[in-house]
Amino acid sequence: MRYKIVLSYDGSDFCGWQSQPSGNSVQDAVERAAKNLFGQKVTVVGSGRTDAGVHALGQVAHFDSAKALPISNVVGGLNAYLPKTVRVLSACEASASFDARKSAKRKTYMYLMYTGDVYPVLDGRAVNVGDSFDVDAVNAAAQAIVGEHDFSTFMASNGGAKTFVRTVYSARAEVNGRFIAFYITANGFLYNMVRIIVAQLMRVGKGENVDMRELIEKRDRSYAKDIAPASGLYLHDVVYGD
């Protein structure tokens, strides 16, 4: 039986999603919980990796189990074995053809910034951008990345992707009091793509003149050197076919 689960986690103390020999990844934590619940080794496949320090509001994963537990027992059962920093929000039975990674149609990431004074309670969760930040300029610049483009400029070198073309469906910053949440939705993302894009948009917000269209055309990472901190990044949700 194949299960599809939706997960939320605080990535601060994890080495990322992907299983590591240290065992300190989110995937390792979920696999340990699943082994305890189902009484057998379970391999959990996520929709994609998140880096160390990156959070998830709605990560999606699947796993198979020979033992079938009622769905109503899966959420509570996994949460009983998981650390408090990881919560299963929902579980459902998936078809055998469902694959959390390959079936994903679009993903949305959120990048959380805030203006004004530094608040320690937001450390590791949102990035301070100082007193004056031009959100309108950010939104104008962000329109250049919407559409189908080769995003090589915005990819960390160790990505291992076969093609650098992705389609960004939307990219917009929303203001909420002192918070600025930047949402970006695409059919897929290259390694570190969101954080490198956000770093350029932060420069725009702080008044720098950055031509995003020109950066895309360069197809060269050296033109977009900065990378925004992992701590502001949240995997918001993953959308599947139906």
Added chain:
Amino acid sequence: MRYKIVLSYDGSDFCGWQSQPSGNSVQDAVERAAKNLFGQKVTVVGSGRTDAGVHALGQVAHFDSAKALPISNVVGGLNAYLPKTVRVLSACEASASFDARKSAKRKTYMYLMYTGDVYPVLDGRAVNVGDSFDVDAVNAAAQAIVGEHDFSTFMASNGGAKTFVRTVYSARAEVNGRFIAFYITANGFLYNMVRIIVAQLMRVGKGENVDMRELIEKRDRSYAKDIAPASGLYLHDVVYGD
């Protein structure tokens, strides 16, 4: 020379504001930083205590120093010695009669709740109140506590206050997406008063019939047994005479 400083801190890993033999209080941290900066022992007086796990966005404190440093050096200097979980937001020279505790005219606390799924990234910072929460009912009930009242019902027994009468200037919950921020402003608060009031209002929000006016009239803590978790509470700001 007397300095007035405004502080923000993440209370999660502190035993509260008040100095303790363990040295693990916010006051201890600020006094250590001030001693390093001014080269002499400094006593820091806060506007009031915050409990373990309670955060501050705008705590106010004062201290005296025989050595006078330019104001512009005080913020950066203290922050250089403080842990990242405590930040000095501003500093100014205060008159000799200014007292962060005694001169305070009104304080505002914020209590942060959120509805829907549990998000681990909010643990220790906001309290989940589940799927259905009636904010209108909370705001209607909260009106009963506005005004001058004897708040004995809403005071933890070890408070040591001489009088139990306080004036609440405003108490209202504001909705922002999934977040509900409850703000309460008063000329002062009894020990645990905000958390005990919020616990009753949470019952109201979840559909329970709680008569706040009747609770006040009881002047008896046993009628208001619950206390809301410290982790949702923020000292928002302190207002002084002029």
